[in-house]
Amino acid sequence: MEHKDKVLTDKEQRQVLYRLLTYAKPHMKLLSIAFILLLLATAAELMGPILVKIFIDDYLTPREFPVNALIWLGVWYIVLHISSVFINYFQSFLFQKISLRIIQQLRVDVFSNVEKLGLSFFDKTPAGALISRITNDTESIKELYVTVLATFVQNIMFLVGVFIAMFYLNATLALYCLALIPILVGLMQLYRKWSSKFYADMSEKLSQLNAKMNESIQGMAIIQMFRQEKRLRKEFADVNDEHLEAGMKSMKLDGLLLRPMVDLVSIAALILVLSFFGVTSFVSPVEIGVIYAFVNYLDRFFEPVNQMMMRLSLFQQAIVSAGRVFKLMDHKEYAPEQNGNEPLNVTEGDITFNHVTFSYDGKRDVLKNISFTVKKGETVALVGHTGSGKSSIINLLMRFYPLDRGEILIDGMPLHNYPNDELRKEIGLVLQDPFLYTGTIASNIRLNRDGVTDEQVRESAEFVQANEFIEKLPGRYEAPLAERGSTLSSGQRQLLSFARTMATNPKVLILDEATANVDTETEEAIQTALRRMQQGRTTIAIAHRLSTIKDADQILVLHQGEIVERGNHEELLERGGLYHKMYLLQKGSDSKVKMS
Known part of the structure; x- marks a missing residue:
């Protein structure tokens, strides 16, 4: 417009x-x-x-x-x-x-x-x-x-x-x-x-x-x-x-x-x-x-x-x-909707990308012929330099943008056949910078979603270990939050976003550099929470720190919108390619930090 x-x-x-x-x-x-x-x-x-x-x-x-x-x-x-x-x-x-x-x-x-x-x-x-x-x-x-x-x-x-x-x-x-x-x-x-x-x-x-x-x-x-x-x-x-x-x-x-x-x-x-x-x-x-x-x-x-x-x-x-x-x-640039009215449900959460190509402006492709599969209980990590297309893959899976070419399948059915409500319920998204609203701890976890009870709010907070700091707040779950949760640490805000995601028990989990801005005080709690969240779920994780994805079942290395390498952590290191270079660079940076 x-x-x-x-x-x-x-x-x-x-x-x-x-x-x-x-x-x-x-x-x-x-x-x-x-x-x-x-x-x-x-x-x-x-x-x-x-x-x-x-x-x-x-x-x-x-x-x-x-x-x-x-x-x-x-x-x-x-x-x-x-x-x-x-x-x-x-x-x-x-x-x-x-x-x-x-x-x-x-x-x-x-x-x-x-x-x-x-x-x-x-x-x-x-x-x-x-x-x-x-x-x-x-x-x-x-x-x-x-x-x-x-x-x-x-x-x-x-x-x-x-x-x-x-x-x-x-x-x-x-x-x-x-x-x-x-x-x-x-x-x-x-x-x-x-x-x-x-x-x-x-x-x-x-x-x-x-x-x-x-x-x-x-x-x-x-x-x-x-x-x-x-x-x-x-x-x-x-x-x-x-x-x-x-x-x-x-x-x-x-x-x-x-x-x-x-x-x-x-x-x-x-x-x-x-x-x-x-x-x-x-x-x-x-x-x-x-x-x-x-x-x-x-x-x-x-x-x-x-x-x-x-x-x-x-x-x-x-x-x-x-x-x-x-x-x-009258502006009609609407978010993509379901094709047809069939009440499809996400049962397992298996995800497949078949030759997906995508462009934001219709001129320059930011994704080129992307193909991969991730099964229930598996974790696929996406790594690459800024602008390589990692977030674009997530945006397409969440159906924030219409797909240009190729297809995305969930449980063998095209993504566009699923209702938006089903996708939002069964795909949990954790962003790098969690957005918190003015309100209370409980209201930010619940987000006024039907069916999320007070008991589920507490259970999801306990599941990701957010209850440890919540119980120390005056008012506990009814403690007021300032705009964007400015009174909490970055790690506490991230734990609340984890609890918000887990409140509906999604079958697919998307982690968009979820640990990038975490303070050391809560890093251990967050890593524990992430491991618990990934168990039994299909997980796609965008990783900034390669040390956090060593245990991923498959790592996809993206460069300029293409998958240039794939494999697990050990395989990619042995190959000596782009992933190996990124790992050495980060390892060197970490060593300098420790020395200082």
Whole structure:
């Protein structure tokens, strides 16, 4: 998915608006009530000038002041205004209630689609940009429902009412005033056309700001260690300046096309009305109440126009934001799914790779003709320099990416025939850098998986010897964890990831350099836990330290995406090839460490 968003055409903007409005369908009952209240409030406001006109022309001008009639006129005027206040409050409350529910559903929909996307999407999309779309952009859309649509509907209804009242007072002058509508509509269209580009640029820069912040916060230790604060601060400031520049352009446009232009048109309209009544007065008498009511309605006509023009900026921001949200919601780069609906189960866990070739970008193969078999109870180790393809083999087996060529079999059946739930349940993955969530020890082991009981949580922790340090924590299994488990040592975090994996008793175990970042304090416990975990299971281990895979049934040596050597530890050493060179290099490094 491209990170740079194109400016939406008029047709695309209409499609986005229509799609946004479809989210209101489940709330039609509440919307109907809100619209009825809106209609009543508008009618109450429009009746005010009519009552004043009656007072001026029927009572004040002829100097007739019947007490009862004037009291009723005053009572109706006050009742209408008070009713308008209360009705406006309730209709505004209903519109905002509906708006919040719509945004709630929209956020759930877009996040649900993000969860379905494959790792290939996340590989090229900054996390900050995604967060910006799910939070900032949906917040902009909320303003469309809370502020813009309610204001537009209310003011359009008010304008229709104003023209009805104008035609009631003077049909000829009302026809002249209709000429104002095309001018105002033209201003709105001109504003929308120019502002869409600026708001798209602002949203894009805000996404970049979020991405830069997210990356900096996540890598703060590296930034401070290598004293990169100044460089990162400058990069952040540059993007921030670009966001400011885009914002200033939109503000200049707002200052030119919004209120000033509308005020200019309103002055011209007032001159037209007064000139009309001035010329008419030479021919026939003009009622002062009619002049008052007409000027009052004209003023009330331009106030809602001003409100709509001022909210056009919010409308344009919402449309741009909605376009970005819907683009993310419609993105179909999904993780590979099962072919067919057959409920296959992993029984033994035997794994076979047959002539597997794979490329991330469709141009350069990172795996070339990979073939091997590992049976239940056996351990196959993958070794090789960085970029040799070890992790890619794991990614394909976990079905994180679609397979290009060749086939992968589990228990003799193609990998793509298995349901995702079955693969995630029966294939346990332990990563080099375990990810722990904010919560408790127990919640991080359970991960809210159905069927994992408190007893299983404890048993899995005891199985990998994690219970030894858990029992010493205040609160034990309910001890709170900070983000990413920062209060634990690397070895303790790894033991928790072991317990998390073993909680479902998987038939296949994948170890992605599981001991690479382990401290010496827990290394012995981890090695013991690994041996227990591998017993009776199909195990594929990516090894960084060759000393940890001496007992593997088969070792595959990868180089530039190909298997260049295979055999057990002794066989590969006797062969004197790449594995032998790697082993000597590591043995030499270990000797230097011991000597120091």
